Amino acid sequence: MDLVVNGEPYRHNGQATISELLRECQAEAGRTAVMVNGDIVRKSAFDTVRLSDGDRVELIVITAGG
């Protein structure tokens, strides 16, 4: 399916769950926050929330900052 991940077009080939997308992107589930179409997805729902063609996904991590 075709997603938009962090503002860039992204072809996702695996199963349509957040967990699978994170695995494909090599993002650690424990260190990544996820928004789909502007809504935050709780970690507990990473295995169950289904992605759809055209979804806008944001993957957010911690970085240094003041």
Added chain:
Amino acid sequence: MVDGLKLGDRVFSSRLLLGTGKFSSADAMIRAVRASGAELVTVALRRFHPGRPVDDLLAPLAAIEGLTLVPNTSGARDAKEAVRAAQLGRELCGSPFVKLEIHPNPHHLLPDPIETFEAAKILVREGFLVLPYMPADPVLAKRLEEIGCAAVMPLGAAIGSGQGLTTMSMLKLIIRDATVPVIVDAGLRSPSEAALTMEIGGDAVLVNSAIAAAEDPELMASAFAAAVRAGRDAWKAGLMPPSDVAEATSPLTAFLADGESE
């Protein structure tokens, strides 16, 4: 705990909060955090880029005992974005704290008081312990206190400018009237400014650039920690009242002059 910094239902023994940005390396940052004795450190959010390694901050920070992460909302241009950033920060850090900062103009990075107030109302309702970065405005400080912010964080000068306590007269007004802790955030350059902040009754300081951009960040972190302690002790001890004229500390006896006259 004696003389703790109380933020919401949490009490901290250190009155120096540290930002983690601008350090030359993660290792330098970790050494500075340890040297500072800080118990609250701020972190930021960024997009994950596939193929680019994640900054390994969480593990080394988590290894420091007693450390609480304070995710910030830097990058948010309005209240809506800040609320979303705070929620994401809570997902990532599991911390009840948020450093609320909304500064839409990258040239001066001054906080937007209206959006900050609106975001603070929402975040307090959602159970966050809100630490709002704000202009040094006594009226706004009171309003943010009234809606339930855990502290107020007026600026000393523009972020990263190192211009020191340019807002001193307003800071004194804020401190005089505040019933929540006043944490002076941004603009400090030297430990003496941190000490002065504490001497006038500030409850804590948040420092980042002054430590990260020092030639020896670890030593500077230690210097700031000592200055904050000294300033706090001085405030508790009570400064002597100033006088316009000299007041002798030794007895002004006349026996020398008397001896010459005989």
